[in-house]
Amino acid sequence: MKPTDISDPDYFHKVVDCQWACPAHTPVPEYIRLIAGKRYTDAYMINWESNVFPGILGRTCDRPCEPACRRGRVEEQPVAICRLKRVAADYKSDIKDRLPGVPKRKNGRHIALVGAGPASLTVARDLLPLGYEITVFDRDAAAGGAMRTQIPRFRLPVEVLEEELNYVLHMGVDRRFGTEITSMKELLAEGFDAVFVGTGAPLGKTLDLPGFAEAKPNIHTGIEWLANVAFEHIDSIGETVIVLGGGNTAMDCCRSSKRLGGEDVKVVVRSGFDEMKASPWEIEDAMNEDIPILNFCVPKRYLLKDGKLCGMEFEKVRREYDGNGRRLLIPTGEEPLVLPCDDVLCAIGQDNAFPWIERDLGIEFDRWELPVLDKTTFQSTHEKVFFGGDAALGPDNIITAVAHGHAAALSIHLLCEGRDVKDRPADLTTLASQKMGIHQWSYDNDISNDVRYIVPHAAKEKTLNDINIEVELGFDEDLGYAETQRCLNCDVQTVFTTRSCIECDACVDICPTDCITFTANGEEGELRQRLLAPAENEEQDIYVSDTLGTGRIMAKNEDLCLHCGLCAERCPTAAWDMQKYLFNTAKAVNA
Amino acid sequence: MSYIVKPKFHHPQLQKNDLGYTRRDYEGTLTTLCGGCGHDSISAAIIHAVHEMSLAPHQLAKVSGIGCSSKIPSYFLERSHGFNSVHGRMPSIATGANLANRELYYLGISGDGDTASIGLGQFCHIVRRRINMLYIVANNGTYGLTKGQLSATADLGSKTKSGEESRYDNIDLVSLAIDLGASFVARSFSGDKEQLVPLIQAGLSHRGFALIDVISPCVTFNNTPLSAHGYKNTWENNVVLSEIDFVPMRKEITARYSAGKDKEITLHDGSVIHLHKTGSGHDPGNRENALLHVNEHKKQGKIATGLLYINQDQSDFHELADTVNKPFNRLNEHDLCPGGEVLADINETFM
Ligand SMILES: Cc1cc2nc3c(=O)[nH]c(=O)nc-3n(C[C@H](O)[C@H](O)[C@H](O)COP(=O)(O)OP(=O)(O)OC[C@H]3O[C@@H](n4cnc5c(N)ncnc54)[C@H](O)[C@@H]3O)c2cc1C
Ligand SMILES: Cc1ncc(C[n+]2csc(CCOP(=O)(O)OP(=O)(O)O)c2C)c(N)n1
Ligand code: SF4
Ligand code: SF4
Numbered sequence: 001m002k003p004t005d006i007s008d009p010d011y012f013h014k015v016v017d018c019q020w021a022c023p024a025h026t027p028v029p030e031y032i033r034l035i036a037g038k039r040y041t042d043a044y045m046i047n048w049e050s051n052v053f054p055g056i057l058g059r060t061c062d063r064p065c066e067p068a069c070r071r072g073r074v075e076e077q078p079v080a081i082c083r084l085k086r087v088a089a090d091y092k093s094d095i096k097d098r099l100p101g102v103p104k105r106k107n108g109r110h111i112a113l114v115g116a117g118p119a120s121l122t123v124a125r126d127l128l129p130l131g132y133e134i135t136v137f138d139r140d141a142a143a144g145g146a147m148r149t150q151i152p153r154f155r156l157p158v159e160v161l162e163e164e165l166n167y168v169l170h171m172g173v174d175r176r177f178g179t180e181i182t183s184m185k186e187l188l189a190e191g192f193d194a195v196f197v198g199t200g201a202p203l204g205k206t207l208d209l210p211g212f213a214e215a216k217p218n219i220h221t222g223i224e225w226l227a228n229v230a231f232e233h234i235d236s237i238g239e240t241v242i243v244l245g246g247g248n249t250a251m252d253c254c255r256s257s258k259r260l261g262g263e264d265v266k267v268v269v270r271s272g273f274d275e276m277k278a279s280p281w282e283i284e285d286a287m288n289e290d291i292p293i294l295n296f297c298v299p300k301r302y303l304l305k306d307g308k309l310c311g312m313e314f315e316k317v318r319r320e321y322d323g324n325g326r327r328l329l330i331p332t333g334e335e336p337l338v339l340p341c342d343d344v345l346c347a348i349g350q351d352n353a354f355p356w357i358e359r360d361l362g363i364e365f366d367r368w369e370l371p372v373l374d375k376t377t378f379q380s381t382h383e384k385v386f387f388g389g390d391a392a393l394g395p396d397n398i399i400t401a402v403a404h405g406h407a408a409a410l411s412i413h414l415l416c417e418g419r420d421v422k423d424r425p426a427d428l429t430t431l432a433s434q435k436m437g438i439h440q441w442s443y444d445n446d447i448s449n450d451v452r453y454i455v456p457h458a459a460k461e462k463t464l465n466d467i468n469i470e471v472e473l474g475f476d477e478d479l480g481y482a483e484t485q486r487c488l489n490c491d492v493q494t495v496f497t498t499r500s501c502i503e504c505d506a507c508v509d510i511c512p513t514d515c516i517t518f519t520a521n522g523e524e525g526e527l528r529q530r531l532l533a534p535a536e537n538e539e540q541d542i543y544v545s546d547t548l549g550t551g552r553i554m555a556k557n558e559d560l561c562l563h564c565g566l567c568a569e570r571c572p573t574a575a576w577d578m579q580k581y582l583f584n585t586a587k588a589v590n591a
Numbered sequence: 592m593s594y595i596v597k598p599k600f601h602h603p604q605l606q607k608n609d610l611g612y613t614r615r616d617y618e619g620t621l622t623t624l625c626g627g628c629g630h631d632s633i634s635a636a637i638i639h640a641v642h643e644m645s646l647a648p649h650q651l652a653k654v655s656g657i658g659c660s661s662k663i664p665s666y667f668l669e670r671s672h673g674f675n676s677v678h679g680r681m682p683s684i685a686t687g688a689n690l691a692n693r694e695l696y697y698l699g700i701s702g703d704g705d706t707a708s709i710g711l712g713q714f715c716h717i718v719r720r721r722i723n724m725l726y727i728v729a730n731n732g733t734y735g736l737t738k739g740q741l742s743a744t745a746d747l748g749s750k751t752k753s754g755e756e757s758r759y760d761n762i763d764l765v766s767l768a769i770d771l772g773a774s775f776v777a778r779s780f781s782g783d784k785e786q787l788v789p790l791i792q793a794g795l796s797h798r799g800f801a802l803i804d805v806i807s808p809c810v811t812f813n814n815t816p817l818s819a820h821g822y823k824n825t826w827e828n829n830v831v832l833s834e835i836d837f838v839p840m841r842k843e844i845t846a847r848y849s850a851g852k853d854k855e856i857t858l859h860d861g862s863v864i865h866l867h868k869t870g871s872g873h874d875p876g877n878r879e880n881a882l883l884h885v886n887e888h889k890k891q892g893k894i895a896t897g898l899l900y901i902n903q904d905q906s907d908f909h910e911l912a913d914t915v916n917k918p919f920n921r922l923n924e925h926d927l928c929p930g931g932e933v934l935a936d937i938n939e940t941f942m
């Protein structure tokens with residue numbers, strides 16, 4: 001193998017598994033250490049800069065960082081990264097004086113944002129401090145997008161939502177709420193310098209089965225129903241409810257039903273439990289509220305009594321795989337399952353639709369009705385039109401919408417400056433030694449062996465009776481501190497200097513996870529097998545040195561490094577050093 | 592010295608041995624030696640070796656004298672027996688322990704000062720008495736613990752960090768042991784675990800006295816370019832006379848060395864040494880040959896390593912002394928005072 005090029009900004013970034021996995025690349029270990037030091041406001045601001053909605057995300061994020069977390073590779077559970085974010089939000093002090101200033105004198109550029117969800121508000125947040133005028137349109141009466149209309153209040157209290165929306169809105173957004181945009185042509189004709197489309201994935205689906213026409217008044221589209229609940233247009237549901245679907249929308253539907261009068265609420269899923277799209281913790285929360293989940297039941301018909309919905313019939317199936325490994329659902333031949341119900345909530349997926357974008361404007365769409373985009377710049381085939389969030393690549397999550405917003409804001413800024421949107425500034429990185437004394441580092445390398453702490457919940461009797469009571473109480477300061485101590489500080493990198501090494505093996509002998517091997521060089525595949533402990537996780541790199549005095553190389557498997565710093569403590573020549581790698585994605589302000 | 596406890600997390604695929612232990616289960620407390628000290632690599636090699644042999648910790652006793660080297664039993668096999676004795680007196684303790692319980696594996700750890708200076712007399716006698724043990728000398732050519740004085744194994748002309756030059760010829764422990772009748776003699780290097788681990792396994796399994804002289808650089812006081820026992824000189828002048836693989840009793844071999852085996856040596860306990868010649872023409876079965884080769888290399892400034900001499904058929908102390916098979920510490924009153932009838936029988940023999 002060739003010696004590793006650690007100046008490649010991706011190299012050490014990949015080692016910080018959580019940050020690499022976070023769509024907005026939030027510097028996770030950095031904020032976790034600040035929480036440990038009770039510097040909640042500083043921890044909050046690091047988050048705010050990366051992900052704009054720390055308090056919201058600390059309760060609702062899809063947490064792609066957690067399955068990636070290194071801790072999950074050396075023990076059972078990852079660090080509770082998401083809920084620690086909430087600790088920063090819950091215990092911070094006033095941050096208003098830390099928000100970026102917005103110039104009174106504008107730069108003369110005017111941008112339209114369609115939709116006031118997380119994607120658009122991120123664009124606004126990034127461009128306002130640069131002097132842009134920002135007009136945000138939303139057909140709803142208030143900002144927030146799906147964060148307001150879809151996520152139930154028992155997961156996200158309205159105060160938390162509004163606090164973080166307001167940090168952006170109060171920066172001076174020109175708000176046109178209650179305004180639906182019905183023509184892109186007309187919008188462009190208003191002369192905006194750029195238009196950002198952050199309209200989400202607004203189309204829910206219902207299931208058209210025999211009996212649908214008559215039963216229709218009691219069949220609801222999940223996302224529409226949730227929006228009606230959020231705006232308090234709906235405050236009750238029948239006693240017996242069937243929720244169709246296995247995603248997060250289904251989980252929010254069933255849990256909301258339970259709180260609005262549903263006594264007997266069931267979730268029915270076509271496929272297996274392990275195939276459900278909902279996050280494991282959402283499923284767990286629903287099950288904790290005594291909501292049964294029935295798998296392998298394919299809906300067949302709506303059952304009627306006196307011309308009104310009274311139940312549903314399901315065909316029982318089992319799972320098989322065909323020759324190509326494709327999953328098939330084969331009827332078991334058992335009696336169909338009949339479930340009585342008063343209402344059905346269909347949570348079977350969302351679609352994008354852009355009926356308001358005329359097809360002769362030069363904005364191309366693909367065969368799934370999604371806009372044709374450059375995945376880095378989020379520019380459409382029309383120079384001035386950008387997309388982000390669910391509108392860009394289909395339904396996803398808040399943090400992805402935020403990441404798109406940052407990227408699009410940067411593109412819009414480059415466009416307005418007359419620069420090439422593809423020629424993007426380098427991400428911001430620093431690498432600095434953490435050495436304080438011979439065996440002293442400026443980070444706490446003595447990590448805890450504790451297993452993951454559980455976030456306390458409010459009593460079920462209370463929360464099931466009021467849809468506005470938040471279920472999770474969050475970590476208190478002590479629990480939060482204890483959880484921070486589980487983080488391995490993966491951003492504190494082991495940096496190797498070939499010419500200093502005397503090949504004494506001290507680092508090899510001390511490493512708790514057998515990461516380091518001195519051996520003859522070879523091809524990567526073969527070298528991986530020859531290390532002290534085989535390096536089988538191909539997603540994680542091998543750090544390879546230049547040729548050493550004995551003709552061997554140092555090969556370090558990054559996969560299981562605990563960042564404990566013991567190699568650097570034992571190295572007599574400081575050939576290993578622990579250096580903190582800070583990575584921040586370049587944003588509009590850095591261009 | 593590191594202040595944190597070594598994290599308990601280990602590689603998820605770390606191999607378990609026949610007893611269900613991982614290598615980490617054979618560790619001791621975190622070392623307090625200087626970072627980069629060869630002695631730590633010897634500890635690591637011992638851990639590897641004993642884990643692979645699936646020895647239960649209670650089957651082994653560690654004995655040592657005084658010195659940085661003699662401290663290392665703290666850093667491995669935390670759950671084994673151990674006695675850290677006085678300077679140069681480890682052989683007496685080892686002899687006594689071996690007399691009391693012949694069933695344990697004995698692992699002596701000493702330094703070049705501990706063995707070749709203050710303990711030289713004791714060393715000669717334990718070799719001569721053929722105590723069944725593995726005696727490891729962590730040889731750095733200096734008194735590390737007392738801050739780097741030249742030791743009796745320092746080569747003529749070698750210099751320590753303070754610039755002191757060795758004016759006397761050195762005591763070569765390997766030649767001395769072969770001369771005094773040791774039945775297993777090897778030399779190795781702390782930096783070469785591929786060589787050291789099977790030697791430790793073979794030495795522990797060997798019945799009789801086994802010596803491994805391990806060049807183990809003192810990174811703090813004796814690791815200059817002019818130190819014969821430094822890393823650089825040892826890497827550059829190490830000449831491997833023979834390579835071995837060790838196959839514990841009833842175990843399939845996983846060869847460390849790719850070269851075909853040239854000879855099999857079956858030890859008393861049924862384990863086997865696979866010997867690979869390296870083209871050096873060295874035959875570890877021949878005592879004169881071994882002495883000659885070691886000396887020739889020394890003259891050229893080279894360090895001969897590998898299994899240098901072995902005689903697996905030599906009887907050990909207990910055989911020579913014709914002791915009972917049962918360990919002394921388990922003999923009870925009845926065993927020791929068998930009664931008047933037996934006494935009468937014995938007396939009869941003098942009539
Ligand atoms: C039930 C449910 C639960 C969810 N839970 C979570 C969760 O816990 N965590 C998570 O990370 N993600 C969750 N999501 C997904 C997440 O809400 C979305 O991915 C995210 O909000 C997308 O942001 P966005 O800015 O792209 O669009 P949205 O948040 O959807 O906002 C789009 C906005 O555009 C407006 N709009 C649309 N068309 C027009 C138009 N023509 N004119 C004017 N305004 C228009 C809409 O009114 C809306 O306010 C959930 C989704 C659903 C459906
Ligand atoms: C009877 C006695 N004399 C002298 C000493 C001082 N002393 C302690 S360690 C040591 C030398 C140790 O050298 P070595 O065995 O080579 O061990 P190293 O530290 O080099 O590993 C001496 C002379 C002592 N502890 N006891
Ligand atoms: S251990 Fe800490 S730094 Fe490492 S991936 Fe997990 S949260 Fe991130
Ligand atoms: S501890 Fe330092 S000098 Fe020794 S082998 Fe490791 S990197 Fe090289």
Ligand code: SF4
Binds near residue numbers: 627660735
């Ligand atoms: S003084 Fe020398 S022998 Fe002692 S621990 Fe330090 S390096 Fe090792």
Ligand SMILES: [Mg+2]
Binds near residue numbers: 730733735742
């Ligand atoms: Mg010494």
